Amino acid sequence: MGAAIIALVLALGLMGAGAAGATPHGGGTSTYPDPIGDVNGAPDISGITVSDDGAGTLTFQVAIANRPVQTPGMRVYVSINADKNFGTGAPNSGGAEFELEGTQAGGELHAWQGGPTWATISPSSLGYSYASGATFRVKESDLGGVTSFRFGVATLEIDMSTNPPTATGDFAGGSQEFVFPKATPKPKKPKPKKKH
Numbered sequence: 001m002g003a004a005i006i007a008l009v010l011a012l013g014l015m016g017a018g019a020a021g022a023t024p025h026g027g028g029t030s031t032y033p034d035p036i037g038d039v040n041g042a043p044d045i046s047g048i049t050v051s052d053d054g055a056g057t058l059t060f061q062v063a064i065a066n067r068p069v070q071t072p073g074m075r076v077y078v079s080i081n082a083d084k085n086f087g088t089g090a091p092n093s094g095g096a097e098f099e100l101e102g103t104q105a106g107g108e109l110h111a112w113q114g115g116p117t118w119a120t121i122s123p124s125s126l127g128y129s130y131a132s133g134a135t136f137r138v139k140e141s142d143l144g145g146v147t148s149f150r151f152g153v154a155t156l157e158i159d160m161s162t163n164p165p166t167a168t169g170d171f172a173g174g175s176q177e178f179v180f181p182k183a184t185p186k187p188k189k190p191k192p193k194k195k196h
């Protein structure tokens, strides 16, 4: 690659990053919308933002329109198909190798063991918080070093006040239909001038 082309690529990259400052080395930030009002009273996912800080940490932010505070019976799941292969990992979770789970008590990280069993590995670096949605922070090294993967998000809320208890929830991304990072559209190239 010639120096001029490298300079052009760098310029286009900086244009793509806009005013956000330094371009991260990782996958940057991708957003995934989910409709509001597609669940009947359940914790309603309105969108997901995934970001890679370029220093080995992934953040998953799951916005939940109708639950400013996490209720005791409510769980938020992010299932991660680390190898993007539907034929490996948990067959009931779209081929996920890892699953993040957030409850009122905090966050957990589960790793598929086959069998079929999950192991809870929950590294100390795992972060979880909730404010009008769930935020998970996890190191890529705790997910087998992935920087690109498929994932899906779900909520589940169990209402113990009914007999029998009722479970409702929302799904976003179905069976791992979201891909991180999203392919970003290439910036339009300026039309080459015809005259020399």
Ligand SMILES: [Ca+2]
Binding pocket: 034, 035, 036, 037, 038, 039, 044, 045, 046, 170
């Ligand atoms: Ca929704």
Ligand SMILES: [Ca+2]
Binding pocket: 081, 082, 083, 084, 085, 086, 087, 088, 089, 090, 094, 095, 096, 097
């Ligand atoms: Ca898999």
